[in-house]
Ligand SMILES: Nc1ncnc2c1ncn2[C@@H]1O[C@H](COP(=O)(O)OP(=O)(O)OP(=O)(O)O)[C@@H](O)[C@H]1O
């Protein structure tokens with residue numbers, strides 16, 4: 001494993017009486033793709049939101065590069081180069097594709113929005129990641145699930161950053177779209193970016209990730225290099241752990 | 249779709265309202281010889297300048313996914329503040345600044361409470377509307393403050409381009425709002441507050457700033473409307489502006505801005521205010537009893553909302 005860019009230690013987070021995270025500990029190597037898998041409600045999205053500064057953990061430590069902190073704010077996470085594609089995508093349905101891609105980081109000329117430059121840049125970005133949206137000046141509320149995910153990815157890629165967190169980025173995509181997205185993500189790694197990706201599709205995970213962490217009931221169970229395990233082994237592992245927990 | 253058709257499709261509500269306006273004007277000028285004069289249009293503009301100012305502020309608030317029921321109370325209290333200051337010997341310009349500052353502050357308090365508590369704006373501003381109205385009543389003991397200095401009264405009747413100064417001010421408000429609302433970050437973030445505040449927050453924007461500023465703007469514009477009304481009446485009253493926020497909300501919704509927020513139509517708001525004024529004016533000219541006015545306004549609002557809703561459904565399914 002190469003140099004560690006992100007290290008998470010003993011993160012815990014509680015919502016009312018639900019302990020979403022108990023003891024999340026993992027490390028992400030610079031320039032790698034790390035996958036986070038686990039059942040529904042195992043706390044994956046909660047961890048991503050904590051790493052993005054959208055939630056504060058109750059306990060634990062986050063280290064990004066040299067910076068070490070207990071919790072992050074959204075701005076701090078952004079300043080540290082963390083970009084996120086949220087599970088709910090965080091799109092404003094009333095705004096157009098262009099406006100959504102640039103929300104919070106608009107291009108301006110003086111005090112005014114530079115719509116032409118933003119439209120040009122958005123078109124280029126979407127072309128690069130093979131997302132086809134016929135009319136970029138229509139509200140995004142009417143786009144398909146895959147197109148919306150494409151937009152969210154385009155927005156995350158627009159801002160400079162070296163750590164990309166993706167929460168089920170291809171869940172709503174068709175075969176062709178998810179293939180091109182996966183190719184894109186692999187391409188980003190080759191360009192030196194670091195990716196932490198959540199997915200329920202183990203085959204996809206195996207095709208893409210260098211390292212896999214399994215999250216179960218808010219606890220990180222295992223971390224293995226992809227080469228040291230197989231889909232069946234991993235599935236078996238998750239199931240066995242599940243039975244163990246049931247017995248407790 | 250051709251650019252022209254798209255432009256029209258996007259502005260179908262304002263265009264429809266405009267058509268209704270023109271039809272009404274044509275009808276009125278046929279029925280009465282006196283109507284279709286420029287003078288009458290100016291009359292309508294003059295009688296509705298403060299309504300337009302209030303509606304512009306309300307449009308921004310509604311676009312941000314909120315509502316302000318306290319605008320009328322803010323109007324009254326800031327005007328009373330100015331009147332009391334002038335009675336105590338303050339110069340006119342200072343009194344006006346004071347009114348604007350009071351209005352801005354009261355609006356900002358609304359925004360701050362809503363941002364901090366995350367309680368629905370309807371409830372919070374319902375509360376503050378009683379609070380601010382109560383402050384007006386306490387400060388005046390219900391007695392109007394009259395006999396204001398001439399320099400202040402000029403604000404109501406002062407002649408700019410042959411029209412009351414209120415008209416100029418309302419046009420200025422619209423002209424200043426166009427770039428802020430449509431072409432700058434402020435408008436983009438205010439509408440995002442209505443569309444998806446979580447998305448705005450997650451893109452690193454401090455949402456409180458925009459929540460507070462949009463309510464502060466509403467407050468400042470309510471104060472401006474209060475100044476115009478008070479100057480015209482030569483009297484500041486605790487009951488001034490009663491129910492005026494409802495007129496403003498009515499015009500905004502009629503103008504095609506959805507109550508759920510996310511986007512807003514300044515053009516539609518302007519035309520809707522004018523249309524409502526035109527109806528009031530036309531009924532007077534036709535000597536129809538004012539009892540019918542509210543009924544017709546209500547019917548028109550329902551029709552406008554129904555038309556907007558049908559169009560939206562047609563889009564979703566078609
Ligand atoms: N804001 C919240 N308030 C209350 N409970 C929450 C909140 N967010 C998450 N939870 C709870 O925390 C647990 C973990 O949720 P999380 O979204 O992290 O799961 P997940 O692993 O992403 O699941 P999925 O695969 O379905 O996306 C769940 O039981 C969920 O109900």
Ligand SMILES: [Mg+2]
Nearest residue numbers: 044045046087
């Ligand atoms: Mg999730």
